[in-house]
Amino acid sequence: xxxxxxxxxxxxxxxxxxxxxxxxxxxxxxxxxxxxxxxxxxxxxxxxxxxxxxxxxxxxxxxxxxxxxxxxxxxxxxxxxxxxxxxxxxxxxxxxxxxxxxxxxxxxxxxxxxxxxxxxxxxxxxxxxxxxxxxxxxxxxxxxxxxxxxxxxxxxxxxxxxxxxxxxxxxxxxxxxxxxxxxxxxxxxxxxxxxxxxxxxxxxxxxxxxxxxxxxxxxxxxxxxxxxxxxxxxxxxxxxxxxxxxxxxxxxxxxxxxxxxxxxxxxxxxxxxxxxxxxxxxxxxxxxxxxxxxxxxxxxxxxxxxxxxxxxxxxxxxxxxxxxxxxxxxxxxxxxxxxxxxxxxxxxxxxxxxxxxxxxxxxxxxxxxxxxxxxxxxxxxxxxxxxxxxxxxx
Amino acid sequence: xxxxxxxxxxxxxxxxxxxxxxxxxxxxxxxxxxxxxxxxxxxxxxxxxxxxxxxxxxxxxxxxxxxxxxxxxxxxxxxxxxxxxxxxxxxxxxxxxxxxxxxxxxxxxxxxxxxxxxxxxxxxxxxxxxxxxxxxxxxxxxxxxxxxxxxxxxxxxxxxxxxxxxxxxxxxxxxxxxxxxxxxxxxxxxxxxxxxxxxxxxxxxxxxxxxxxxxxxxxxxxxxxxxxxxxxxxxxxxxxxxxxxxxxxxxxxxxxxxxxxxxxxxxxxxxxxxxxxxxxxxxxxxxxxxxxxxxxxxxxxxxxxxxxxxxxxxxxxxxxxxxxxxxxxxxxxxxxxxxxxxxxxxxxxxxxxxxxxxxxxxxxxxxxxxxxxxxxxxxx
Numbered sequence: 001x002x003x004x005x006x007x008x009x010x011x012x013x014x015x016x017x018x019x020x021x022x023x024x025x026x027x028x029x030x031x032x033x034x035x036x037x038x039x040x041x042x043x044x045x046x047x048x049x050x051x052x053x054x055x056x057x058x059x060x061x062x063x064x065x066x067x068x069x070x071x072x073x074x075x076x077x078x079x080x081x082x083x084x085x086x087x088x089x090x091x092x093x094x095x096x097x098x099x100x101x102x103x104x105x106x107x108x109x110x111x112x113x114x115x116x117x118x119x120x121x122x123x124x125x126x127x128x129x130x131x132x133x134x135x136x137x138x139x140x141x142x143x144x145x146x147x148x149x150x151x152x153x154x155x156x157x158x159x160x161x162x163x164x165x166x167x168x169x170x171x172x173x174x175x176x177x178x179x180x181x182x183x184x185x186x187x188x189x190x191x192x193x194x195x196x197x198x199x200x201x202x203x204x205x206x207x208x209x210x211x212x213x214x215x216x217x218x219x220x221x222x223x224x225x226x227x228x229x230x231x232x233x234x235x236x237x238x239x240x241x242x243x244x245x246x247x248x249x250x251x252x253x254x255x256x257x258x259x260x261x262x263x264x265x266x267x268x269x270x271x272x273x274x275x276x277x278x279x280x281x282x283x284x285x286x287x288x289x290x291x292x293x294x295x296x297x298x299x300x301x302x303x304x305x306x307x308x309x310x311x312x313x314x315x316x317x318x319x320x321x322x323x324x325x326x327x328x329x330x331x332x333x334x335x336x337x338x339x340x341x342x343x344x345x346x347x348x349x350x351x352x353x354x355x356x357x358x359x360x361x362x363x364x365x366x367x368x369x370x371x372x373x374x375x376x377x378x379x380x381x382x383x384x385x386x387x388x389x390x391x392x393x394x
Numbered sequence: 395x396x397x398x399x400x401x402x403x404x405x406x407x408x409x410x411x412x413x414x415x416x417x418x419x420x421x422x423x424x425x426x427x428x429x430x431x432x433x434x435x436x437x438x439x440x441x442x443x444x445x446x447x448x449x450x451x452x453x454x455x456x457x458x459x460x461x462x463x464x465x466x467x468x469x470x471x472x473x474x475x476x477x478x479x480x481x482x483x484x485x486x487x488x489x490x491x492x493x494x495x496x497x498x499x500x501x502x503x504x505x506x507x508x509x510x511x512x513x514x515x516x517x518x519x520x521x522x523x524x525x526x527x528x529x530x531x532x533x534x535x536x537x538x539x540x541x542x543x544x545x546x547x548x549x550x551x552x553x554x555x556x557x558x559x560x561x562x563x564x565x566x567x568x569x570x571x572x573x574x575x576x577x578x579x580x581x582x583x584x585x586x587x588x589x590x591x592x593x594x595x596x597x598x599x600x601x602x603x604x605x606x607x608x609x610x611x612x613x614x615x616x617x618x619x620x621x622x623x624x625x626x627x628x629x630x631x632x633x634x635x636x637x638x639x640x641x642x643x644x645x646x647x648x649x650x651x652x653x654x655x656x657x658x659x660x661x662x663x664x665x666x667x668x669x670x671x672x673x674x675x676x677x678x679x680x681x682x683x684x685x686x687x688x689x690x691x692x693x694x695x696x697x698x699x700x701x702x703x704x705x706x707x708x709x710x711x712x713x714x715x716x717x718x719x720x721x722x723x724x725x726x727x728x729x730x731x732x733x734x735x736x737x738x739x740x741x742x743x744x745x746x747x748x749x750x751x752x753x754x755x756x757x758x759x760x761x762x763x764x765x766x767x768x769x770x771x772x773x774x
Contacts, residue, residue, distance in 0.1 A: 266774035280774050287762070290769040294713050301691040305397035312398045322684045385683055386676035390656060393671040 008079045012086075018052040019089050020045040027090045034094050036127025037171050046090070053092035054123040060098050063106065068119035096165070097121035097128040099250050101174050104243045108190075108231040117192070130247075131161040131175030131193075131217060132240070138163075138373075139380045141176070142185045142237065146219060148177035155191065155229070157199070157222040163374065167202035167215035171195060180234050190236035192228040199223065209366035210349075247375045248324035265289050265334075269341045285341065292337050295330055302326075321389075325381040328371035335361075335368040397694045399469070406466055410473040413446065418479035420743050426480060427600040433557050434594070434602040435480040443481065444513025452491040457507035459491075464635070464700035468642040468693065475646025478750045480601050482516045485554035488639040489632055490517030493562055497579060497620030497628035506560070506581075518558035519632065520549040520606050527759040529564070529633055530574045530626075534608065536565035543567075543618070545580060545611040553757070555604030556594035558584055563608065567623050577625035581617045588612070599750040634711035637758045638696045641714035644754050645693045648718075648725045651747040652682055655729040662734075669732075678728055685721050692717050709771050716764035719755035726751045 001009070022045045033039075033046045041047040053059050056070060061077045063069020072080065102121050105114055120126045137143040146159025157177060167173065173193050180187030193200065199222030204212035231239050269280045269289050280286040306319045339346040339361050346361040348354035372378040386392045399407065417439050426434055443449060451467040453459025460466075471483055487510065494506045509515035521529055534547025545565050555561065561582045569576025584592060589609040597603055620628040659670030659679065669675055696714040699707045726748035730737040737744045755761070 266769075266772065270774065275774075278773065279769070286769055286774065287765055289774065290765040290772075293772065294716060294765065294768055297713055298688045298692045298717055301397070301695050302688050305691040305694065308398045314398060322687055325680075326684050326688065379677065382677040382680040383673075385680035390676075390679055390683060392656075392659060392676050392679065393668045 004075055004079060007076050008083065011080055011083050014056075015083055015087055015089070018049075019087060020049055022046075023049040023090045023092075024088050025090075031090075032094055033090070033092060033124070034127055034166070034169065035124025036169065037125070038169060039124070039127070049090070050092045050124050057122055059093040059095070059124065060102060060118075060122050063102065063118065063122065067106075067114055068122035093124045095121060095124065095128070096130055097126065100130060100243050100246050101128050103246055104174075104190075104239050105230065107242065108239050112227065113192075113230060126171045127166070127169060129164050129167045129170035129173050129195075129217075130243075131164055131167075131173045133163045134160060135162050139377050141240070142188065144176055144178060144188065146175065146177050147181075148179050148189060148191060150179075150226075151223075154226060155224045157191070157193065157219040157224065159219050161217040161219075162205075162214075164202065164215045164217045165213055167195070167217045168204050170202075173200070173217065174230075176236055176240055179236075183234075185237045186234055188236040188240065189233055190230045190239045191224055192230065193219075193222060193224045197222060207366070208369070209363045211363065211367070244376060245320045248320045248381075250375075265292060265337065265341065268338065272342050272345065288337060289341075292334055296334070299326060299330055321381045321384040324375060325372075325378050325385070328368075329378060331371055332368045335365040339365050397691060397698070399465075403465060403469055406462060407469045407473065409446070410448070410470045411476070413443070413448075414473045414477045414479050417442065418474070418481070419477050420746060423478050423480055423600055423746065432594075434600075435482065435557065440481060441513050443483075444511070448483070449487055449513040450511025451487055452495070453507045453511040457503065457511060459507065459511040464638070465694075465697045467639065468697040471639050471642040472646035472649075472693075475643035476650040478599070478601075478647065478746055482554050482557070484636065484639050484643070485519065485558070486510055486515070486517045489519045489636050490560075490562070492635045493517075493519070493579065493619060493628060493632045496631060497625075499616075501616070502581070502619065515559045516554060516557050517560050517562060518552050518555045518604075519562045519564075519636070520552045520555060521564045521629070521633075522551045523547070523549060525550070527756070527763055529629060530572050530577075532564055532566045532577055533571050534563065534565040536567050536578055536580060538567075539612065541615055542612050543578075543580065543615065545582070545608045545613065547608055549606040549608075551595070551757075552592075552604045552606050554602050555606055556592050556602065558592075560584065561606065562619060563606075564625060564629060569623075574626040574630075576623050577629060578622050579619040579625040579628055580613050581619050582608075582611060582613055597753055599746075599753040601750065601753065631707070633758055634707050635700060637711040637715040637764075638693070638700055638707075640754050640757050641693050641696065641718040644718040644722045644751065645689055647747055647751060647754070648689065648722050649686060651726055651729045651744060651751075652686060654743060655679075655732050658733055675732060678732075682725050682728060685725065689718055689721050709768060712759075712764040712768040712771065715759055716761040716768065719759075719764070720761040722751035722755060723761075 022043060031043050031046055033050055035050065057063065057065055057068055058070045058080060061070035061072045061080055062074070065071035098121060102118060105117060132141060134144045134146060136145065146157065146161065149156045161175065164173065173195055175191050175193055176188050177191050178187055179189040199220050201218045202215040205214050205216060206212050207214065266280065266289055269285055273285050274281040280289060303323065342358060342361055345354065345358050348358055349362065350359065387394065447460035448470055450459030451462045451470065452464065453461065455461050467488060474481060474483055491507065491510055494503055498506065506515065523531060523533055534545065534549065536543045536545045545563060547565065549563070552561070561584060563580045563582050565578055565580060566576055567578040582590065584590065589611040591607045593605045595603050595605055656679065659675060660668055662669050692714045696710040699710045730744050730748055733742060733744050736742050
């Protein structure tokens with residue numbers, strides 16, 4: 001047996017022993033394991049599952065083990081993911097720390113910062129949120145104004161962030177702050193701020209879907225020690241860009257192959273529109289479903305090709321912009337199609353005349369509208385492609 | 395799956411690219427069109443292509459082929475698409491070889507495959523009977539007549555039919571029109587066959603197709619390719635190979651049309667600016683680029699499915715043909731619009747790309763046909 005097969009056998013045995021039975025069932029929204037100091041574990045087994053995975057560093061399988069990560073190779077991680085999928089395991093931890101901040105810290109932070117923050121991210125002890133956008137700086141992110149002053153032994157922060165996901169539930173925030181007001185891109189720094197202080201306040205914003213996943217976050221004479229600055233002063237833009245790349249990849253991967261409460265589009269159409277001889281009875285609807293499934297199939301192949309190209313050292317380099325644009329537009333179309341397939345049963349807001357899946361359809365549809373706005377709008381992605389990839393003039 | 399080209403395939407791509415750019419540029423198609431060339435392609439260049447091994451790509455080495463496989467052929471077809479090269483690659487190398495490989499007897503293989511590889515024989519598939527692709531709607535009949543069969547009926551849009559040495563005629567030996575059962579494929583010699591009439595049709599894309607009529611054409615039982623009444627078992631995979639091949643050609647065509655348009659966007663100035671600096675055009679160009687990337691993945695996977703004999707070939711053939719038919723329509727339309735007035739002139743290539751794209755989109759099923767087929771294969 002080669003080393004990788006041995007790893008598979010060991011992993012399988014370990015998962016068998018350590019993945020609790022209820023963690024092998026579909027995850028309800030309110031059991032999402034976000035961790036953090038104020039985490040509420042509705043199902044105690046999700047905490048047990050997180051601790052087991054964190055003890056192996058497998059919440060961040062490819063991070064170096066010296067920072068609490070799993071230290072796995074790409075191949076080993078692939079095996080781990082396959083084995084997790086095989087037993088239909090829930091994610092042990094959902095975390096902006098792992099998806100976004102961690103990779104940036106690994107690349108840009110000093111040793112002390114890595115040792116301080118990465119292990120806590122791996123264990124889900126600290127829940128992070130991202131402080132990028134401001135009321136006046138959305139897609140034009142470099143226009144941000146939140147002021148950060150050097151007060152000798154610490155920094156003083158004043159200003160406002162917006163669209164900070166789950167800021168009301170987060171412990172720390174990684175924020176872009178302005179340390180030089182005379183220049184645009186070169187006056188931005190990347191700062192880690194403890195939210196457990198009087199100078200930071202997060203207010204939830206109610207969205208069109210009725211949910212409040214985003215907040216307005218206010219800094220009023222908030223402080224941060226000098227050691228919380230990541231990378232060089234005024235060079236935060238480089239880190240921000242890299243982080244956005246991770247974010248785009250994360251968003252474009254969302255909602256692929258999901259939706260409709262786990263029911264396929266074709267089955268949904270057969271249930272709500274009707275069928276004749278095994279086919280969706282309405283020819284127009286059938287064509288729309290086919291189109292959506294084919295688009296999704298084609299996009300999946302493109303994600304796969306890019307991965308293979310990256311392995312072979314080829315590729316266009318524009319992948320993340322293309323995926324962000326295409327993946328989110330695809331997901332929006334999918335959600336539009338779902339509520340159309342369900343008819344008025346897919347437009348209910350509350351009450352017993354609608355099933356749980358029916359009530360979630362309009363909310364998912366409304367949430368999906370944000371996909372092409374957050375993390376750089378579709379228009380911004382198209383700008384990036386046309387200028388950086390196609391070399392079209394400004 | 396192989397979505398990335400191997401070193402050998404990359405080399406083949408370079409060879410093919412150079413060949414088509416030098417020997418069969420778009421200017422060659424214009425010349426054939428303008429001088430009303432009766433064949434619609436150059437036999438001498440075809441011979442050169444055969445010498446390079448292009449004609450025997452799918453033919454096993456034991457029959458004198460180069461056996462580069464479907465991915466190799468896809469690479470060549472893509473490069474041919476970039477210059478809209480008029481060659482029998484599709485009719486003979488892809489459809490002809492695949493049909494004989496799948497359905498041919500030992501004798502038929504021995505007779506035909508080495509000749510294909512050597513560039514000495516041209517074949518054509520006579521299947522369509524109406525203006526829309528419908529391979530089960532076959533009214534052409536073949537009736538047993540002693541040891542022979544007698545074929546009667548008419549075929550349209552037979553690609554390379556007027557230059558073919560042998561036609562593969564799809565005829566009905568039993569069943570009703572629209573049945574996939576009861577079809578039989580026949581190899582019909584085009585020279586000295588009584589009752590066979592072939593007329594070239596001049597199509598919008600200046601490429602080659604023909605109408606064929608058969609009036610009591612008598613062929614021996616040895617002309618049956620595959621089983622009597624079992625022609626669908628050969629025809630369907632041959633058509634899928636054809637759909638994937640046309641998609642590969644379209645891939646090259648839309649890439650070239652897009653590349654030329656991109657150059658134009660950077661050069662052409664209006665209101666004192668290069669038109670490529672206008673966001674209205676930039677965003678549409680970026681959308682086309684993303685679509686090209688998606689198309690490329692689909693075509694590559696369809697070719698590898700063919701090469702690996704995977705069981706999802708039918709689905710992928712339909713995915714590729716639907717996608718490339720639609721994308722080629724959208725992209726050639728956009729490219730023409732972005733060229734403005736000069737796009738409407740015969741002098742610029744963009745119009746030729748658009749015309750070829752429409753004919754290729756109609757070949758072996760348009761986007762609607764293939765969405766319907768994909769849905770059926772997927773169980774809805």
